[in-house]
Amino acid sequence: MTDSPRGTPVQLTELRRSYGGVAALDGLTLHMEPGEFVALLGPSGCGKTTALRCLAGLEDPDSGTIVVGGNDLTKVPTNKRDMGMVFQAYSLFPHMTARQNVEFGLELRGRDKAARRARAAEMLDLVGLGKHADKFAHQMSGGQQQRVALARALAIEPQVLLLDEPLSALDAKVRTQLRDEIRRIQLEVGTTTLFVTHDQEEALAVADRVGVMSVGKLEQLAPPAELYSAPKTPFVADFVGLTNRIRGEVAGETAHLLGGSVPLLPGSSSGPSALVLVRPEGVRIAHDDGGTASVVSASFLGGHGRVIARIPDGTLVTVQVPNTDVTTFRPGDRVTLSPRGDAALAVAD
Numbered sequence: 001m002t003d004s005p006r007g008t009p010v011q012l013t014e015l016r017r018s019y020g021g022v023a024a025l026d027g028l029t030l031h032m033e034p035g036e037f038v039a040l041l042g043p044s045g046c047g048k049t050t051a052l053r054c055l056a057g058l059e060d061p062d063s064g065t066i067v068v069g070g071n072d073l074t075k076v077p078t079n080k081r082d083m084g085m086v087f088q089a090y091s092l093f094p095h096m097t098a099r100q101n102v103e104f105g106l107e108l109r110g111r112d113k114a115a116r117r118a119r120a121a122e123m124l125d126l127v128g129l130g131k132h133a134d135k136f137a138h139q140m141s142g143g144q145q146q147r148v149a150l151a152r153a154l155a156i157e158p159q160v161l162l163l164d165e166p167l168s169a170l171d172a173k174v175r176t177q178l179r180d181e182i183r184r185i186q187l188e189v190g191t192t193t194l195f196v197t198h199d200q201e202e203a204l205a206v207a208d209r210v211g212v213m214s215v216g217k218l219e220q221l222a223p224p225a226e227l228y229s230a231p232k233t234p235f236v237a238d239f240v241g242l243t244n245r246i247r248g249e250v251a252g253e254t255a256h257l258l259g260g261s262v263p264l265l266p267g268s269s270s271g272p273s274a275l276v277l278v279r280p281e282g283v284r285i286a287h288d289d290g291g292t293a294s295v296v297s298a299s300f301l302g303g304h305g306r307v308i309a310r311i312p313d314g315t316l317v318t319v320q321v322p323n324t325d326v327t328t329f330r331p332g333d334r335v336t337l338s339p340r341g342d343a344a345l346a347v348a349d
Contacts, residue, residue, distance in 0.1 A: 007035025015064035026216035084153030
């Protein structure tokens with residue numbers, strides 16, 4: 001493989017962008033390390049795609065700065081930014097073969113035919129399509145077309161790779177395979193990458209850090225494990241993974257609930273009464289004829305199971321259990337729930 005850039009730092013600082021008085025970006029600041037893979041995660045309309053489009057130069061921020069590799073690109077046109085882009089729509093030229101699609105950006109940059117051909121072959125091999133170089137788009141599956149789009153984006157050796165919902169048009173199995181391939185390839189070439197998605201599993205699976213956005217603001221930016229286990233805001237706790245809201249009593253840095261106690265994360269409500277946000281795997285469930293909770297449903301989910309139980313105040317609590325235990329719980333069974341002691345976030349009730 002030819003030498004590729006091993007990553008370029010990216011700094012988005014205080015970006016603001018409004019449409020008709022509605023703020024799509026409200027002071028967004030995001031700094032990416034060289035070679036880092038950052039995923040922006042959030043619901044529709046949160047500003048994640050606007051952030052990517054501002055970095056690409058497809059939209060201009062109302063204010064703020066965009067600095068890539070130490071150069072201020074805020075006012076630089078798209079074609080001068082040296083970005084590789086892959087979108088939800090594969091956007092391949094239908095009259096060109098896979099090889100010709102990958103060569104296209106190199107031709108625009110004046111690379112000679114031999115160099116273009118060698119680079120295209122290299123990139124198609126990288127994405128596992130070396131044997132499909134002469135196929136047209138209609139002769140390839142959706143997953144193969146998106147691999148060609150990725151090869152085309154990487155062929156120009158971009159400073160930054162931008163991925164905007166690149167997997168959302170694919171079926172579940174292909175999505176998972178291509179998601180893992182994108183991460184493998186990104187690690188191999190070392191290109192700084194910004195990945196936009198609304199799918200939390202995708203974001204957590206591939207990114208070095210995940211940024212959760214809401215109404216134009218970055219709620220939290222952290223490694224996946226930290227984001228999941230130590231959410232800083234109720235929005236992050238609710239958006240990333242399933243979360244139970246269980247009423248408890250707060251005393252200092254501890255919350256008491258379900259007959260037990262859990263340590264509280266920074267930023268928790270001081271109580272004394274609060275709703276404690278507890279993950280399904282943070283709750284124990286046990287059969288107990290004298291238990292105060294009752295099973296509502298039990299589901300087999302492949303790698304694990306899920307039981308939903310109702311506690312005396314009417315709250316439904318979701319509990320993750322081993323898949324082998326699912327069939328032991330039936331609707332109406334009396335059970336006891338207790339916290340495992342994982343740190344949780346308390347919010348005012």
